[in-house]
Amino acid sequence: MAQHDHDEHGSELSETQLRVRALETVLTEKGYIDPAALDLIIQAYETKIGPHTGARVVAKAWHDPAFKRALLDDGSKAVRALGHESRVGDHLVAVENTPARHNIVVCTLCSCYPWDVLGLPPVWYKSAPYRSRAVKDPRGVLADFGVKLPASTEIRVWDSTAETRFLVLPMRPSGTEGWSEERLAQLVTRDAMIGTGLPKPPEEVA
Numbered sequence: 001m002a003q004h005d006h007d008e009h010g011s012e013l014s015e016t017q018l019r020v021r022a023l024e025t026v027l028t029e030k031g032y033i034d035p036a037a038l039d040l041i042i043q044a045y046e047t048k049i050g051p052h053t054g055a056r057v058v059a060k061a062w063h064d065p066a067f068k069r070a071l072l073d074d075g076s077k078a079v080r081a082l083g084h085e086s087r088v089g090d091h092l093v094a095v096e097n098t099p100a101r102h103n104i105v106v107c108t109l110c111s112c113y114p115w116d117v118l119g120l121p122p123v124w125y126k127s128a129p130y131r132s133r134a135v136k137d138p139r140g141v142l143a144d145f146g147v148k149l150p151a152s153t154e155i156r157v158w159d160s161t162a163e164t165r166f167l168v169l170p171m172r173p174s175g176t177e178g179w180s181e182e183r184l185a186q187l188v189t190r191d192a193m194i195g196t197g198l199p200k201p202p203e204e205v206a
């Protein structure tokens, strides 16, 4: 314990934190959950599993046409083949951006998100304004994120559920011919895989 660590007074916890703690205590006492296992899962999502996982998937799809076909055909199966086992038993669907169509992902009901490839969702993804506006005004949402697409590009909104999660396969930036998968992966941002962003321009990556 570091010296500056202070005691956890109830007053320092938010209402939600208190409720989560109470719930965890009850579930542990009743033997429904193992706190050590819970800690491992949380730790995995905080440190091991994150957008870098999805970035590797996207980079591989850019680099390997056979993998891209497999990914678009069955996202869960293709991602599993890379050794990323889904922990929640949901189905991952990869949707491909093209000059004609841009895909954007939302969960209008709550916050369903492809945790296994993107890690923990950003706060805005769970916010009511994003969840409602992404459907009503996707072009406006994209503008807020600094993304301007040609008027001729159709914007398709995908509503996630507990069973089906979506991963956007962004367009590979031009000027990246001959790049390795590792280098390509550096261009792939979390937002590009949600559809609220675009990959980084090649000149931003050494």
Ligand code: FE
Pocket (backbone or CB within 6 Å): 107, 108, 109, 110, 111, 112, 113, 160, 161, 162
């Ligand atoms: Fe949800």
